[in-house]
Amino acid sequence: MDGGLLSLKWNNHRSTFFYVLSNVRKKECYTDVTLACDGKFYPVHKLVLSTCSEYFEQMFEQTQCKHPVIVLKDIRSEELESLLSYMYVGEVNVVQEKLSGLIKAAECLRIKGLAVPDEEPATTKSSGGSREKRTSDNSLSSEAKRRRQDDGSSSQRQTSSREETSRRRADQSSSNKFNRNNASSSSSSVNSSRENRDSVSDHRTTSRDASEPNELHHAQQDNDIELKAEELPDAHEDLPSEVPPEDPGDAVKQEPLDLDAVYLSDSNSASDTKDMLVEDSFGEADGQQHFMDELLGQNSASDQHGMGDYGEGGEGSSSSSAATNQQQQHMGAVWTDDLRDSCNWPDLMDHRPELLPSSAQLSASSAASIINYDSLYEESLQHENKTIGRRTSVLRGKRHQCACCPYSTNDVGNFRRHTRIHTAEKPYACRFCDYRSAQSNNLKAHVFRHHKQAQRTQTVDDVQRLK
DNA sequence: CAGCAGGGGGCGG
DNA sequence: CGCCCCCTGCTGC
Numbered sequence: 001m002d003g004g005l006l007s008l009k010w011n012n013h014r015s016t017f018f019y020v021l022s023n024v025r026k027k028e029c030y031t032d033v034t035l036a037c038d039g040k041f042y043p044v045h046k047l048v049l050s051t052c053s054e055y056f057e058q059m060f061e062q063t064q065c066k067h068p069v070i071v072l073k074d075i076r077s078e079e080l081e082s083l084l085s086y087m088y089v090g091e092v093n094v095v096q097e098k099l100s101g102l103i104k105a106a107e108c109l110r111i112k113g114l115a116v117p118d119e120e121p122a123t124t125k126s127s128g129g130s131r132e133k134r135t136s137d138n139s140l141s142s143e144a145k146r147r148r149q150d151d152g153s154s155s156q157r158q159t160s161s162r163e164e165t166s167r168r169r170a171d172q173s174s175s176n177k178f179n180r181n182n183a184s185s186s187s188s189s190v191n192s193s194r195e196n197r198d199s200v201s202d203h204r205t206t207s208r209d210a211s212e213p214n215e216l217h218h219a220q221q222d223n224d225i226e227l228k229a230e231e232l233p234d235a236h237e238d239l240p241s242e243v244p245p246e247d248p249g250d251a252v253k254q255e256p257l258d259l260d261a262v263y264l265s266d267s268n269s270a271s272d273t274k275d276m277l278v279e280d281s282f283g284e285a286d287g288q289q290h291f292m293d294e295l296l297g298q299n300s301a302s303d304q305h306g307m308g309d310y311g312e313g314g315e316g317s318s319s320s321s322a323a324t325n326q327q328q329q330h331m332g333a334v335w336t337d338d339l340r341d342s343c344n345w346p347d348l349m350d351h352r353p354e355l356l357p358s359s360a361q362l363s364a365s366s367a368a369s370i371i372n373y374d375s376l377y378e379e380s381l382q383h384e385n386k387t388i389g390r391r392t393s394v395l396r397g398k399r400h401q402c403a404c405c406p407y408s409t410n411d412v413g414n415f416r417r418h419t420r421i422h423t424a425e426k427p428y429a430c431r432f433c434d435y436r437s438a439q440s441n442n443l444k445a446h447v448f449r450h451h452k453q454a455q456r457t458q459t460v461d462d463v464q465r466l467k
Numbered sequence: 468c469a470g471c472a473g474g475g476g477g478c479g480g
Numbered sequence: 481c482g483c484c485c486c487c488t489g490c491t492g493c
Contacts, residue, residue: 407472409472409473411472411473411474411483412482412483413482413483413484413485414472414473414474416483417471417472418471418472421470421471437469437470438470438471439470439471439472440484440485440486441485441486441487441488442469442470442471444486445468445469446468446469449468449469
């Protein structure tokens with residue numbers, strides 16, 4: 001076996017991966033989860049989140065939702081941005097006074113390396129640099145500079161996405177440093193929900209010595225190869241310089257409601273079954289092309305695919321709807337109703353006690369929820385103030401634009417009511433059975449249909465009790 | 468049958 | 481004026 005075994009190594013695999021990953025994040029391609037925080041929306045990748053946080057990993061495992069929107073409470077957007085940089089780049093610079101807040105946020109989200117010990121991918125044969133236990137506070141930077149020695153293991157097929165992403169992180173860690181002096185806010189009062197995950201072996205922070213991240217390219221050139229794989233054209237060649245200083249803010253959709261991006265398929269359905277599916281169409285078609293282009297080292301002409309305006313009221317401005325149609329057409333084979341169906345809201349509902357605790361519980365126990373009504377609503381209002389309000393209200397007066405779907409209305413009550421579709425909030429509970437409804441009228445109708453007699457009796461009892 | 472949304476009316480600040 | 485409640489109609493299963 002050894003005799004015929006050739007190890008093909010892509011010399012610049014890491015750097016290319018990082019570069020592409022950086023780009024897809026910047027361009028919001030392939031994002032499959034949206035973090036909502038402080039009224040901002042951060043389209044990101046489950047892969048990255050789950051790699052960097054078992055908390056996210058478990059969350060994603062418990063919902064098959066294609067594109068969940070995770071509302072982060074008790075975390076400030078600046079902290080989240082820093083954490084995202086940390087997760088994507090593997091490194092973030094933070095000023096001293098902001099550190100505690102960042103750490104707290106990291107603890108809430110159980111970010112590996114910051115809040116919980118990192119674990120080395122099992123199949124990665126690290127050449128075993130010194131692994132030192134990280135002490136969170138002062139290792140933000142050194143953490144990011146960790147191991148790269150395992151570059152050479154590409155002959156192993158990577159079947160674990162986590163492992164793969166860990167590699168990316170390693171790559172990212174080697175990239176240019178992201179200087180975030182504005183990483184902010186230590187005022188977070190987040191309760192540390194860090195759990196004892198110390199069973200995880202605490203391999204980490206092979207503090208790769210100080211070789212400067214920017215020297216990645218050269219450093220990687222040092223890697224030995226058994227058989228030089230055909231390298232990509234020069235996408236990676238210019239990587240250190242091409243990779244822009246990662247600014248999470250750039251990735252933030254400041255005006256998410258203007259975007260085609262967040263499209264939530266809310267195909268309603270029988271009783272509890274509901275597709276909680278957020279389709280992210282952030283120019284994915286373009287993105288795919290771009291991805292290939294990136295891999296091929298070509299510059300995609302579709303750099304600016306961005307998000308088109310959502311269009312008012314979801315009817316869609318001609319441009320946006322055209323864009324969306326184009327995207328959907330483009331990705332027709334990818335995004336089908338079947339896929340929508342594969343996103344089973346009931347799955348989420350089944351775990352709702354875990355995933356959707358009350359806001360109070362959330363505040364106390366965890367920092368994230370998948371669609372928290374209050375947050376979503378508040379964020380929607382914030383956004384509409386920022387965007388819809390700015391753009392639409394001029395024409396139509398106060399306009400409420402759903403953050404998750406094209407729905408919009410002038411009526412705040414209707415808007416609240418609509419929001420419950422996405423939050424699955426059913427505040428109206430039947431007294432006589434376990435039926436719950438999002439609308440009072442539905443409950444009323446239900447009671448009328450099924451519990452007319454019981455209701456009559458109950459009413460009599462109530463009257464007597466009052467007497 | 469249930470979910471959803473448009474719209475009207477009442478009420479309180 | 482904003483909010484809430486309610487009625488009503490439409491839609492899909």
